[in-house]
Amino acid sequence: MSGTVYLVGAGPGAVDLLTLRAARLLGEADIVFHDALVDAETLALAPRAEKIAVGKRCGKHSTAQRFISKRLVDAAKKHRVVVRLKGGDPMLFGRAQEEIAALGAAGIRYEVVPGVTAALAAAAELSVSLTRRGLSRSVVFATPRIGERESLSSWVNAVRSADTAALYMAAGDAEAVKRELIAAGVSPETPVALAENVSLPGARVEAGVLDELPELAQRRGGGPALVLLGEVWRELAQKIGVSPELLAQTA
Amino acid sequence: MSGTVYLVGAGPGAVDLLTLRAARLLGEADIVFHDALVDAETLALAPRAEKIAVGKRCGKHSTAQRFISKRLVDAAKKHRVVVRLKGGDPMLFGRAQEEIAALGAAGIRYEVVPGVTAALAAAAELSVSLTRRGLSRSVVFATPRIGERESLSSWVNAVRSADTAALYMAAGDAEAVKRELIAAGVSPETPVALAENVSLPGARVEAGVLDELPELAQRRGGGPALVLLGEVWRELAQKIGVSPELLAQTA
Numbered sequence: 001m002s003g004t005v006y007l008v009g010a011g012p013g014a015v016d017l018l019t020l021r022a023a024r025l026l027g028e029a030d031i032v033f034h035d036a037l038v039d040a041e042t043l044a045l046a047p048r049a050e051k052i053a054v055g056k057r058c059g060k061h062s063t064a065q066r067f068i069s070k071r072l073v074d075a076a077k078k079h080r081v082v083v084r085l086k087g088g089d090p091m092l093f094g095r096a097q098e099e100i101a102a103l104g105a106a107g108i109r110y111e112v113v114p115g116v117t118a119a120l121a122a123a124a125e126l127s128v129s130l131t132r133r134g135l136s137r138s139v140v141f142a143t144p145r146i147g148e149r150e151s152l153s154s155w156v157n158a159v160r161s162a163d164t165a166a167l168y169m170a171a172g173d174a175e176a177v178k179r180e181l182i183a184a185g186v187s188p189e190t191p192v193a194l195a196e197n198v199s200l201p202g203a204r205v206e207a208g209v210l211d212e213l214p215e216l217a218q219r220r221g222g223g224p225a226l227v228l229l230g231e232v233w234r235e236l237a238q239k240i241g242v243s244p245e246l247l248a249q250t251a
Numbered sequence: 252m253s254g255t256v257y258l259v260g261a262g263p264g265a266v267d268l269l270t271l272r273a274a275r276l277l278g279e280a281d282i283v284f285h286d287a288l289v290d291a292e293t294l295a296l297a298p299r300a301e302k303i304a305v306g307k308r309c310g311k312h313s314t315a316q317r318f319i320s321k322r323l324v325d326a327a328k329k330h331r332v333v334v335r336l337k338g339g340d341p342m343l344f345g346r347a348q349e350e351i352a353a354l355g356a357a358g359i360r361y362e363v364v365p366g367v368t369a370a371l372a373a374a375a376e377l378s379v380s381l382t383r384r385g386l387s388r389s390v391v392f393a394t395p396r397i398g399e400r401e402s403l404s405s406w407v408n409a410v411r412s413a414d415t416a417a418l419y420m421a422a423g424d425a426e427a428v429k430r431e432l433i434a435a436g437v438s439p440e441t442p443v444a445l446a447e448n449v450s451l452p453g454a455r456v457e458a459g460v461l462d463e464l465p466e467l468a469q470r471r472g473g474g475p476a477l478v479l480l481g482e483v484w485r486e487l488a489q490k491i492g493v494s495p496e497l498l499a500q501t502a
Binding site: 009011012014015016017018019020021023024089090091092093094095096097098100110112113114115116117120121123124125127128129130131132133137138139140141142143145152153155157158159160161162163 | 260262263265266267268269270271272274275340341342343344345346347348349351361363364365366367368371372374375376378379380381382383384388389390391392393394396403404406408409410411412413414
């Protein structure tokens with residue numbers, strides 16, 4: 001009789017943005033496998049559990065995905081409550097499907113617990129709704145694939161076609177993100193915001209226009225950052241942007 | 252000295268999918284203004300508070316937005332902790348910007364607390380990741396505008412351009428959603444799922460292909476439902492779909 005593996009969203013970072021269900025499961029956990037980005041305060045909710053970092057940091061794998069999946073299967077054979085804690089939401093850029101497939105193939109029970117994804121926490125923190133009457137009826141969450149050939153399903157086309165965009169794992173490629181979006185016809189004067197360490201004490205935001213994205217990205221610290229684009233960010237960019245005069249011209 | 256208004260995401264429905272922060276604020280609330288879709292168990296977390304339904308149900312306004320905003324401002328003048336509880340996340344199809352603007356104009360302090368949005372809860376419940384290596388790198392959240400002229404920023408183009416789509420407030424227009432997407436070049440054999448009452452005891456799912464969307468929608472009960480599209484839904488549709496033979500042909 002094996003235990004259950006819970007793939008749990010840890011939310012954007014602040015410990016009180018975990019769900020009640022996630023907190024309860026952490027309290028019951030025998031063992032917790034967590035991403036490197038999950039902070040100590042969150043892990044403290046699992047006092048009984050052995051904690052194992054299987055960290056990915058800023059999109060880089062420090063433990064091979066296949067090895068993580070194998071460890072989850074092994075842990076479920078020894079423990080009743082196994083928690084796999086992933087930053088944000090497990091089903092959005094969380095690589096959950098590989099782990100779900102491995103657990104399913106091994107006949108291990110699993111359950112997914114959703115979480116608050118970083119873009120929604122950024123919107124809350126900045127008081128900017130991602131949808132807005134008359135301005136935005138669609139929001140795309142994407143991750144850039146630099147150098148991808150443009151097509152109907154390319155990342156640039158997905159971003160270009162939605163009213164608002166949140167780009168995950170993009171801040172490190174700010175120069176290429178700017179170049180490829182502008183090459184695809186996105187206006188260089190599109191308002192952008194760059195939100196770092198969302199919901200955490202070190203939270204900061206830069207804002208301006210797409211043309212300035214590399215400069216905005218250079219100012220950030222080393223924390224995880226989201227790139228946000230679209231008209232809904234204009235007011236914020238005008239208020240705190242590096243070149244309000246540029247925005248005023250294009251308003 | 253006025254109180255603070257908290258615009259709080261109630262999550263998809265299950266009470267334990269609220270965040271810890273949301274639960275704490277409900278416990279402290281003097282007054283709670285809530286959507287009609289927020290259920291009794293969630294409201295029970297606010298034992299001290301006066302509860303006022305300012306319900307919107309399935310996209311219909313039963314209280315005018317301007318009147319809701321005015322009531323929030325008035326309440327903040329009388330109470331210390333005012334909670335405006337919105338289904339899902341306040342910044343995604345939550346009409347939060349109108350309330351934020353009114354509170355800002357009146358000089359009332361406010362704070363937004365993000366929540367788990369329905370599409371992420373549906374993905375968790377169905378064990379289908381919205382992003383998936385080699386299959387989906389972009390996810391759009393949109394609401395259809397039936398009869399809109401097709402353009403770069405039209406809802407059909409946003410849906411067509413992303414790998415995975417979650418359509419909010421769409422199930423009631425299933426026939427038109429199907430017709431407009433197919434007219435815009437989306438394949439009638441695109442896998443779809445229709446998730447109703449996500450995370451609640453009455454949760455149910457129908458799945459199949461876009462061509463069958465109206466039939467899937469007819470089978471649902473009266474609960475709020477999400478329309479989900481894209482290749483990531485194919486396995487689910489093959490497993491539970493109404494016409495697995497059709498999907499097998501197109502796989």
